[in-house]
Structures are given as structure tokens and as C-alpha cells.
Amino acid sequence: MHRITVIGGGLAGLAAAVTAAEAGAKVTVFEAHHTLGGRARTAEGPYRTNDGPHALYSGGPHWTWLKQRDLIGPLAPIPPLEAARLRLRHQGVLRRTPPFAMLKLLRHTARQAPVDVDFRTWATGQAGEEGARAAANYSAVALFHHDPGALSAAFVQERLRRATKLPPEAHYPRGGWANVVDRMAARAWNLGVRMETLSRVDTAETTGGPVIVATSLDAARRLLGDDSLTWTGGRTTLLDLAVRTRRGDAFAVSDLDSPGWLERFSAQDRSLAPAGEQLVQGQIPIAPHETKADGIARAEELLDLAFDGWRGRVTWRREAVANGRTGAVDLPGTSWRDRPAIDRGDGVYLAGDQVAAPGVLSEVSFNSALTAVSLALGRQALDLKEA
Structure with missing residues (x-):
């Protein structure tokens, strides 16, 4: 034995x-x-x-x-009404759909990205600068890196495809x-x-x-x-927030202007927070020279857009920095x-x-x-x- x-x-x-x-x-x-x-x-x-x-x-x-x-x-399925409340920040405002240029990179017929070129360069050639930037920032939900566009194009493309697949691959125990x-x-x-x-x-x-x-x-x-x-790994500001329930709050917010993601996890699993409250968790990747406060400031910008009056509804809050704990990322x-x-x-x-x-x-x-x-x-x- x-x-x-x-x-x-x-x-x-x-x-x-x-x-x-x-x-x-x-x-x-x-x-x-x-x-x-x-x-x-x-x-x-x-x-x-x-x-x-x-x-x-x-x-x-x-x-x-x-x-x-x-x-x-047992898994906690996302109710269809909640799934419809996914929002994307693009050019400073919330949208329901991604920019058309980004969609070019999500098509099944999109080219296989190369390993030895950075994603920003490759994607710009495929969909233009706007689409490349939006796609790179969206991929941060599965990357936790402050500059996804600088990583290997093949590495980012795989995560982008997995994160945007329909029906969604993401499930919640x-x-x-x-x-x-x-x-x-x-x-x-x-x-x-x-x-x-x-x-x-x-x-x-x-x-x-x-x-x-x-x-x-x-x-x-x-x-x-x-x-x-x-x-190489990522460095991320983590924000955990409980707010009193309000109709109309977004289910999740993805920042296409810079890497970042907020999600209301109690939307699919009410057991995660007390009755009458909602649990929001977010991750905002930060560069080596940035501080936790920089990430929190960007997270609060997303909250201001998607969770009306959230500051007056907070019942609990916690902040942290995940340094080198976000998995591997592959450079070109x-x-x-x-x-x-x-x-x-x-x-x-x-x-x-x-x-x-x-x-x-x-x-x-x-x-x-x-x-x-x-x-x-x-x-x-x-x-x-x-x-």
C-alpha cells in the first residue's frame, strides 16, 4: 500500500x-x-x-x-428575472448589451487566438480598439488581473469564451x-x-x-x-457588502471601461444573507502600484450606477486585498x-x-x-x- x-x-x-x-x-x-x-x-x-x-x-x-x-x-439557479438584470458599464453608463464590436470576438467562428501575441494587439486587429478593450475588461471575471489585454491572447480568449457561453457555465453551490x-x-x-x-x-x-x-x-x-x-498572478480588491433589499437592484455589473465585477449572490441563494437583506460581492483588479482604496473607489462607482441609494442601505461591509491568490495568468x-x-x-x-x-x-x-x-x-x- x-x-x-x-x-x-x-x-x-x-x-x-x-x-x-x-x-x-x-x-x-x-x-x-x-x-x-x-x-x-x-x-x-x-x-x-x-x-x-x-x-x-x-x-x-x-x-x-x-x-x-x-x-x-444542490445548486442555486439564477431566476430568469434576475439573469435579465445583468448590466455592463460602457463609456460611463450602464447598458444591457455589450458593444457590437465586442460581439465579433464572441462568435463561434472567431479565429483561434495565438499564444505569442498579447490579447489587446490581437483583438484590436479582429474587432477594433473599442471591442478589444471591452472584451479584455469583461474577461476579468475569470482572470482577476488589472490588465487582461497584456496577457497571452490564447489565454484570455479561452476565459472570455467560457465566461460568455450560453447557456452559462457558471453555477452556484x-x-x-x-x-x-x-x-x-x-x-x-x-x-x-x-x-x-x-x-x-x-x-x-x-x-x-x-x-x-x-x-x-x-x-x-x-x-x-x-x-x-x-x-505571474493577479492582485484584487475584494468588497463584501450587505444592503437592505430594494426592487430593481442589478443582479451583476461588469465594468467594460476597466476590469471589475460586482454580483448580488443572494439573488440566486437567499440563504446567504438574513431576510430582507442582499449580499453583494465584488472584485476589482488593481495594479502593483495601486492601493486597496483605489479598488474600493472603482467598486463604489459601480454601486452608484447599479444599486440606487446603496449607501443608506448598508447593514454590513468588509474589504480586503487578495494578493497573489487569484490563480495563474499567462503572459504572451x-x-x-x-x-x-x-x-x-x-x-x-x-x-x-x-x-x-x-x-x-x-x-x-x-x-x-x-x-x-x-x-x-x-x-x-x-x-x-x-x-
Whole structure:
């Protein structure tokens, strides 16, 4: 029987633990926090916020993996009336539809974007400067980066297509992502996985047997003492807001003038906030030289447009900055294959959202976890194809 140690109890760590245990391995998970889930945790209390806006995309292999094991659970569908309240800020005003130039980039017949050119340059050639800017900024909902136009055209195009697909790929676990985490943890427990919370591991060398490091890339770099474990990420101001209910509030607002997104999560799941209140979560990407206040100011501009009188209706508010916690982003000339390799040698493997695995957002964590387990068990690596 193989013995595998997993460091980190987030989505990647739990996926690795379940997969390894299903293959017959004896698995131990060490989690430094007092609860499992990583960035998929959901806050306790009357306002059940995720760590920033979260959605579960149904178009990737992680959806299939979860569904096969009955781990997704009940979903909170968006009522049609609410879905019709999606708004786009373009040239300073709210619109119901994107500019026509942007639609050129969303057609199924649109050209496959190249890897080695930035999205702004490529998209401008396809749809003009206005359409390129609007499309790049809209893609921030699946990028969390302050300048999506500067990233690889192929990388941005994939996320733009996934974020605008009809019917929508985005789904919302009822009660927040913590319920998915709880089901994954229960599955691991029933398979005999030993899970140690409040257990910080300082070195992978003392654990014995194959080790899967399922932490942030920053934490993995410190743990393994490997300065090569770096990759470009995003930096985002997060705003959580509860307001008294008012008819006519937007369901979501996407900023096409600059990257940013606000969403009223209680529109589809009333359990996330007390009766008579609405829970709004937003993310505004900020550049390295910008501050949290800069992002909050832009978020409040969107609120002023889409949530009439919101300042007088606030019942709860929280602000934060997510720095280097938004997953990998690929610069021109790079793809997921160029990120830090999963196999680090000497029986150490990486899993997480900034390593060499394909997918959008949390899909990278799942794909890398499955590959890490496959390699740790001495099997041929899974054939992960680009989405």
C-alpha cells in the first residue's frame, strides 16, 4: 500500500486525497488552518461569503469529477428575472448589451487566438480598439488581473469564451462553496483519509513517502526552499457588502471601461444573507502600484450606477486585498505548460492553481491534483488536454 502525504487541505489537497485513497493509498492530509477548504471556505454567520466571488464552471473536467462522486450537491439557479438584470458599464453608463464590436470576438467562428501575441494587439486587429478593450475588461471575471489585454491572447480568449457561453457555465453551490468542501472532506474521511487540521508542516523532507504539496505557490516556494517556484498572478480588491433589499437592484455589473465585477449572490441563494437583506460581492483588479482604496473607489462607482441609494442601505461591509491568490495568468509566449512543473523530483509533487495543468480558475487545481496522484502512485501521468 502506498503512503501519500498531502500538505494543504484546499480543493487541490482534498481532490488529491480522495483520488489517492480511491486508488488504495493510505493518505494523510496536513492543513495549517483550523478548517479545510483553502480559498473555497465560506464564512460562518449571517453573511455566508466566499473568499471573493466564486462560481463553479460546468465545462471542465473538475465538474465531471465532482458529479461522478455526487459531491456538487444542490445548486442555486439564477431566476430568469434576475439573469435579465445583468448590466455592463460602457463609456460611463450602464447598458444591457455589450458593444457590437465586442460581439465579433464572441462568435463561434472567431479565429483561434495565438499564444505569442498579447490579447489587446490581437483583438484590436479582429474587432477594433473599442471591442478589444471591452472584451479584455469583461474577461476579468475569470482572470482577476488589472490588465487582461497584456496577457497571452490564447489565454484570455479561452476565459472570455467560457465566461460568455450560453447557456452559462457558471453555477452556484447552495449555501456557498463550504458545502462542496464538506462533501469532499466526508468522502475522504469515509475512504480512510487521516486529516490533521491546525498542523503546519515546515519541511516536506520529514513526512516520508511521496508528498503532494497542495498550497499556494508562495507557500510551496518557502516550504521546498525552491526560488524557481514563481509565476505571474493577479492582485484584487475584494468588497463584501450587505444592503437592505430594494426592487430593481442589478443582479451583476461588469465594468467594460476597466476590469471589475460586482454580483448580488443572494439573488440566486437567499440563504446567504438574513431576510430582507442582499449580499453583494465584488472584485476589482488593481495594479502593483495601486492601493486597496483605489479598488474600493472603482467598486463604489459601480454601486452608484447599479444599486440606487446603496449607501443608506448598508447593514454590513468588509474589504480586503487578495494578493497573489487569484490563480495563474499567462503572459504572451507562455501557456500552462510553461508554469512550474508538477513533478519536483525526489517524490515531491505540486498541486494548485499556478502550476503546469490546463483549465480555468479552480480547474487547474483539480487537474494538477489528479496528475500529482498519478505520478506519486507510479502510473503514467494523466493526459490533460487544453480546454
